[in-house]
Amino acid sequence: xxxxxxxxxxxxELAAVLILTITVVSELIAVVLSRGHGLLNLGMQTAALAxxxxxxxxxxxxxxxxxxxxxxxxxxxxxxxxxxxxxxxxVDQLVKYFIWEGHFSRVHKIKPPGLLVxxxxxxxxxxxxxxxxxxxxxxxxxxxxxxxGAFAVVLGLSAQTTLGEMFAGIAIAMSHPFHIGDWxxxxxxxxxxxxxxxxxxxxIRTRDKTIMNITNRVVAERPVKNFSHAPIxxxxxxxxxxxxxxxxxxxxxxxxxxxxDSGLVLHEPAPNVLFKKVSEGLADYAVAYSxxxxxxxxxxxxxxxxxxxxxxxxxxxxxxxxxxxxEILDQxxxxxxxxxxxDASA
Amino acid sequence: MIRDALMTINxxxxxxxxxxxxxxxxxxxxxxxxxxxxxxxxAGWNLGLxxxxxxxxxxxxxxxxxxxxxxxxxxxxxxxxMPYAGGTMSYSLVVFGRFGxxxxxxxxxxxxxxxMSSILLGVTQEIVKFPEGFGLSHxxxxxxxxxxxxxxxWLNVSSRITFFTTxxxxxxxxxxLLVLVTAGLLPSFSPSELLALAVxxxxxxxxxxxxxxxxxxxPFALWLFLSIEVGIFSAEDVSExxxxxxxxxxxxxxxxxxxxxxxxIILPGSPPGVLAxxxxxxxxxxxxxxxxxxxxxxxxxxxxxxxAGFHSMVYASSRLVLxxxxxxxxxxxxxxxxxxxxxxxxxxxxxxxxVFALVFATRFVASEKQVVEVLIHLAAIGGLVSYLxxxxxxxxxxxxxxxxxxxxxxxxGATGAIAGLLMVAIGLLLLxxxxxxxxxxGAFASISIAACIIFFIAGLGRTDASAPExxxxxxxxxxxx
Numbered sequence: 001x002x003x004x005x006x007x008x009x010x011x012x013e014l015a016a017v018l019i020l021t022i023t024v025v026s027e028l029i030a031v032v033l034s035r036g037h038g039l040l041n042l043g044m045q046t047a048a049l050a051x052x053x054x055x056x057x058x059x060x061x062x063x064x065x066x067x068x069x070x071x072x073x074x075x076x077x078x079x080x081x082x083x084x085x086x087x088x089x090x091v092d093q094l095v096k097y098f099i100w101e102g103h104f105s106r107v108h109k110i111k112p113p114g115l116l117v118x119x120x121x122x123x124x125x126x127x128x129x130x131x132x133x134x135x136x137x138x139x140x141x142x143x144x145x146x147x148x149g150a151f152a153v154v155l156g157l158s159a160q161t162t163l164g165e166m167f168a169g170i171a172i173a174m175s176h177p178f179h180i181g182d183w184x185x186x187x188x189x190x191x192x193x194x195x196x197x198x199x200x201x202x203x204i205r206t207r208d209k210t211i212m213n214i215t216n217r218v219v220a221e222r223p224v225k226n227f228s229h230a231p232i233x234x235x236x237x238x239x240x241x242x243x244x245x246x247x248x249x250x251x252x253x254x255x256x257x258x259x260x261d262s263g264l265v266l267h268e269p270a271p272n273v274l275f276k277k278v279s280e281g282l283a284d285y286a287v288a289y290s291x292x293x294x295x296x297x298x299x300x301x302x303x304x305x306x307x308x309x310x311x312x313x314x315x316x317x318x319x320x321x322x323x324x325x326x327e328i329l330d331q332x333x334x335x336x337x338x339x340x341x342x343d344a345s346a
Numbered sequence: 347m348i349r350d351a352l353m354t355i356n357x358x359x360x361x362x363x364x365x366x367x368x369x370x371x372x373x374x375x376x377x378x379x380x381x382x383x384x385x386x387x388x389a390g391w392n393l394g395l396x397x398x399x400x401x402x403x404x405x406x407x408x409x410x411x412x413x414x415x416x417x418x419x420x421x422x423x424x425x426x427x428m429p430y431a432g433g434t435m436s437y438s439l440v441v442f443g444r445f446g447x448x449x450x451x452x453x454x455x456x457x458x459x460x461x462m463s464s465i466l467l468g469v470t471q472e473i474v475k476f477p478e479g480f481g482l483s484h485x486x487x488x489x490x491x492x493x494x495x496x497x498x499x500w501l502n503v504s505s506r507i508t509f510f511t512t513x514x515x516x517x518x519x520x521x522x523l524l525v526l527v528t529a530g531l532l533p534s535f536s537p538s539e540l541l542a543l544a545v546x547x548x549x550x551x552x553x554x555x556x557x558x559x560x561x562x563x564x565p566f567a568l569w570l571f572l573s574i575e576v577g578i579f580s581a582e583d584v585s586e587x588x589x590x591x592x593x594x595x596x597x598x599x600x601x602x603x604x605x606x607x608x609x610x611i612i613l614p615g616s617p618p619g620v621l622a623x624x625x626x627x628x629x630x631x632x633x634x635x636x637x638x639x640x641x642x643x644x645x646x647x648x649x650x651x652x653x654a655g656f657h658s659m660v661y662a663s664s665r666l667v668l669x670x671x672x673x674x675x676x677x678x679x680x681x682x683x684x685x686x687x688x689x690x691x692x693x694x695x696x697x698x699x700x701v702f703a704l705v706f707a708t709r710f711v712a713s714e715k716q717v718v719e720v721l722i723h724l725a726a727i728g729g730l731v732s733y734l735x736x737x738x739x740x741x742x743x744x745x746x747x748x749x750x751x752x753x754x755x756x757x758x759g760a761t762g763a764i765a766g767l768l769m770v771a772i773g774l775l776l777l778x779x780x781x782x783x784x785x786x787x788g789a790f791a792s793i794s795i796a797a798c799i800i801f802f803i804a805g806l807g808r809t810d811a812s813a814p815e816x817x818x819x820x821x822x823x824x825x826x827x
Contacts, residue, residue, distance in 0.1 A: 004549065004550050004552070004553050004556060004557070005401065005552055005553065006550050006551070006552055007552065008401075008552075010552070011401040011404055011405055011552055011553075012404075012408070014405050014560075015404070015405045015408035015409060018405065018409050019408065019409060019412045022412075022765050022768055022769060023758075023761060023762075023765050025765075025768065026761045026762075026764035026765035026768060027761045027764075029764050030759075030760045030761045030764055033745070033760075034745075034760070038759075038760075038761065041761060
């Protein structure tokens, strides 16, 4: 029974096993000391070490592993299994580093959708397990394909709706009409902030802080209005009414200045006051402004109203009170009576 | 904030001769590093063949190569962060404080002074015989010592360009000679000769002494790369050390590894065969004689590697002495540089005198052979201990200041440093257990204890704020306070 390298390749294997053993031990120490950093390297190096042990099985089995494994074939199977599985861990960590943390978090500053992460990770480990079955334990891929095909039919029939939700979820994740943390309005449903996307639903936190679960298919079918990625701010407007005796230019001037000075609204696009219409004794204006943070919409509107109120008050303008003139002609007395009535509901 | 501090210190700590540095680039720095280690390819490694056979020596060489790859990577990152002439001492001083810096400096100094002394003794043995070939009388050994020290002392003081050009020429010459010899031996190379050693019961043709042989061969394999790190001591003499030194160190390692594998395969596979080569004091000799014929001049060629190493080590030790003086570990007058060349003349003189004293002391010892053995072991122990400091400093710097700007980053990061630390520790244990180096270990322990006593009695713990290392250490701590 051979337990010493006896050709050039085996001598190189011995060097590789020695060096990789030391680096794997070091990586393990580094991972423990840094509390979990460097798992990717550990996965890759363990794979490399296991593969080296697999290649070196001719001499290293009798040297070290003969008392652990009943036969050299089982040793080889075990080492290949570790190799492929550790490679899977390495790929998973690679994807985590470059795609989830890299592309999403570092480059685009967004949380990767949990659904996509789950699907990709499952796929990676599924491929790893299938490879182990195929290459290590000799299960042919045809059998597996048939098995998984049959399984898919059964699953598809029994879980049609759930699968529909899942594929709708994938479609949403691919076209990304919104990201986690965006403010959206889906169809005619209440607007809110996207907090999560799962296999089945999109979760939205509405203004009243309740969570609304909308199934993926509903989301995929409805129009999605996204407030968080407007390129130039979101336009808002408030309607006010003042007396029609006042100069529209002056009204516009004082309100635009007040809003620009408030610091609450975007300067570009600039706030504006639009003269909408004149009705009996009243003039209607739309006070339009742009905001960038849609989540703050009600709070900003509240402050804007306070500013409008204060501005009008300091300039001696009363809020719209309709003035009506009635002329009643009494033929008998020829008395001309003039009365002015005030009606708040007009 | 740290980056700003780093920039100001880097620029202020560089010696005044900005223009002279501009010409010391990657090739010259490569020459310095290769020169320091190339001697290991000329002699020493072949004794490992006797222990482990060709296969075992190949394994030991690859393992030693991995250790030195980790070392070169880690040390390159450290020098890119702290480009100071003190090298290992500077990193230890910044990271572990003054006591750590002092002990690291002591280890490096022991390593280089002992290596230089053993080289000087070995080289002189050859040179004194030289006139005999022409029918003349023996030269006096102390005269040769003094002459060699004067020559290399002068090269180290004259000018930066002269020194680095000499180093480059010596290194290229030493490597070229190795390539020439292996090329000349190629026609008579037979692979079966590599496996011709007698096989012990536990071994086979590839590993004649089994696994024990491999373990015993590792200290010899370390010789192939020992002292490659001297490049870091040139941080204040080269242009753009943050880029030049990592590049030159990695290139030095690559060239040494390639030539080492070439020598390791060709030499034992050629006449007079693996058994004879494993016992020769100059394994290159047979090849040289085959190509150039026998003459006293050809015998001198076997010294090329040792001479290149001596040249580089005088330089490295003098920079270390300069940095020690600047940090307050040695008299401040040693920081003086020669006005014309900008080279630390007094430090060079001190180094040469120390080597001379050490070599002269061997005159009063019974067996010069034993002394050389102890000196070689001390050089290896000092070197390995200084590597411990490098790896530990690397790890501490990484964990304490992870966000520090690092112009060069080690490919292996903390893992490489931990692996290096483990390998050096194992190497030291092997040397202690099997290396028959008990005397050297005893000597090293005594020197360390003496260094500790000196440190505390002389009050060397007082911070000397003028040293660039101290300024850098303060700039590191400021933003955290």
